[in-house]
Amino acid sequence: MSGICITRGSGQTIINYRPVVRDFLNFRFTDGEVSLAQLRAVDVTDFVQKAISRLNMRRAKIITTALRSFLSYVRFRGDITSDLAAAVPIVANWSLSSIPRAIGRDEVTRLLASIDRDTPVGCRDYAMILALARLGLRSSEVVSLELDDIDWVAGQIRVRGKNGQRNDLPLPADVGEAISDYLPKARPRNADRRVFLRDKAPIRGSKGPSGLGSIIRRSLKRAGIESPTKGTHQFRHGLASEMLRGGASLGEIGEVLGHRHLQTTAIYAKVDLDALRTLALPWPGEAQ
Template sequence: MKCTIHGAVVLSRPPEGPLAAYIAPFARSLSEQGYREGSLKQQVRIASGFSRWLEQTGVGVRSICADHAIRYLRYRTRHIRPRRGDRAALRHLIDFLHLEQLTPAEQVVSPRLSSTECCVQAYVTYLREARALATATIVNYVPFVRAFLNDRFGQGRVTLSRLCAGDVVRFAQRQAPRMQPKCAKLLTAALRSFLRYARYRGDITLDLSAAVPVVANWSMPSIPRGIAPDQTRQLLASIDRRSGTGLRDYAILLLLARLGLRSGEVVSLELGDIDWSAGRLSVGGKSAQRNELPLPADVGKAIATYLIRGRPRSTCRRVFLRARAPITGFSGPSGVGSVVRHAIQRAGIDAPTRGAHQFRHGLATEMLFHGASLSEIGELLGHQHPQTTTIYTKVDIKALRTLAVPWPGDVQ
């Protein structure tokens, strides 16, 4: 006797086994996450087959673990031709059972951390909770700090009170010459940060951060590579806004171009951050600071159109959601970078880069060209230090040569 699950999946017989009562709720959960009918059918049929196998092997709901999923896939392969997505379907089912507290969370035995790793983890906690630094900054600092501690203490116990200026100088002098200037400056910044942390803890009394050598490097060595205004207009015009994905991408690109937001700021934007009546946007910037920005009419219209006509139904509070299941916010800034990269490729534009930051540079350069002050530019871009904004005052000599008037007469 056939059985229909969630009005979409037809099984040759009703579900059997310990998971029979949970197949329909599982299907409903998948539907709410935005999985399409084809994927929904595959996952429900896998779950039904898994439940029958559990009954045959005498495994109850409370005993299910990831190992049972692996064993079932091996069993299934001997009887049915495997399909792409079978393993993911079972993983979704196991996650659903854990989420519904039907199966106990698996106990993962963590390996014992070394003395160096314990010190690094404590430093990471300090950066995240006390300093509220961005995840990207923490990720950049940690490898240098770990290398410094391993260089000084090896596999032994880390005793920060034994550090001296010579340790710091020797490590920096050995490592910096092998690196590009930008990477070497990041190394010295990480060392200063860690040594200030060690002093904050009371492990050292001297300010060893002052012993970190300064990496020789020209201030503002390169000119920001900003996308040109006509390229931005061409890119926006190329977006197909007849689909939900197109409406989303258009709104994202407008935010980048008109407000100069960072990728991470676009990703973390939530529905409650938009004050429609006041026409303002609250943006979470670096170091957990929030910037209040005016919401231009065209940007507000693009976001509103996406929310009304293009955004999938979801309990997620993020403004911009993935186009494919599971329907949730982007996992990180790379999601916005992917939107920019594919849009530029489709439009066939010879942009300075394929990244999202070029819109930020392009906006700042255009504002400066039209007479905006550095303080105004810095306020819009959320710069914490005025020196960060001064990079846009650099002149592109190569571009200016194309505008130079030939000198009259022959060269003497």
Template structure:
């Protein structure tokens, strides 16, 4: 709490509101067992937010994500974790229309991924893209701008460019890394383009922006519906 009050200059009321969210996150990850922060991964962070945020009002959901980011930055500052897991906390939008779904449920995510035909090059690409969106909570633009040199295979890390151009390092889960590697070896067209994910049709180059990745997501969701 001293860190939040002195280093982050947060009001006491804000700190008090943060504590239950952080406690809930740790209980979700470790239960009643020993808390070992070094075992945390991006998937733990994303899954917790995806489960909790839809149950909360938008302002409370934003408070949840702010609390997690502050806690994870502090844990990294102390050396309890080495990667920037704060960057893995998904952004919770301030929806103005309550009828719009706040997210896709875990069961729907699994159904969506299972519906993709990975026998084709395009299917292997789309599977890797959607797995990145689902497991790491990346934005469409961050996936679109991902380059080959952004992946550190030996360290199992991913360097992601944020909106402001700032780079954040995230752990690369084994299943996500396998999906990307499969696409690179058995699906990605030969190209001098440095982007990881390329268009399936000419011109063979990277997506022009977030809308390209967004269209992949929307198309796969439509095709997965019964």
């Protein structure tokens, strides 16, 4: 990129755009001299197709926006005469375009089996991860659970969802056993009403879901599991996928996951093609 200086735009914009421009020029000119006058539309489309093939929608849009801005800028400077910015493909933000990445049932079993439940930390981590996997809870819903949210007599658990929404869910027996094992044996004595407390001072409930995310990453690494992601949502997606394959309707899945709109749940229909076919309308004129 010798002789080319990108100085327009805010500091953060320059930080985001500079690597994209560098990669584009390296792609076109490799280690040779950069000659912007030699750029052609095919150079632009080939780079974009290669660059965004394995990226999520947000990152792909950053790349196309950065490239379009750069090409407009160098045309304004007179380095190129063609409107190559128009050759940058548009990244379509199709609704339901991505399939949730879910951890498999066998991996969940391996992960839970790898936790040492004889230690206070292991006892807590096992109960938290089991709640993620069996109830499909968000990480924020797990860390915000309070002692009064569990109705041991009715076998229910009250979950605080998004926007203050509260859902009463059946408490699976194994989750109830894991929590009841943790409370008297491993939970520190503390006035905090949160179910799950930190193991280090200050002893209290977690202020956010990041702590649970760290627990998941450490547990996956210890178990030697290469999961699709390192976050907590893979358990939520895994439960939804299993329910779908087990014959549950999208409405039933949405009720368990606390979705307010069916469209939010509809993305899981893409996980199982056999289930997806049952949702397809017959082709006009097709024999019934």
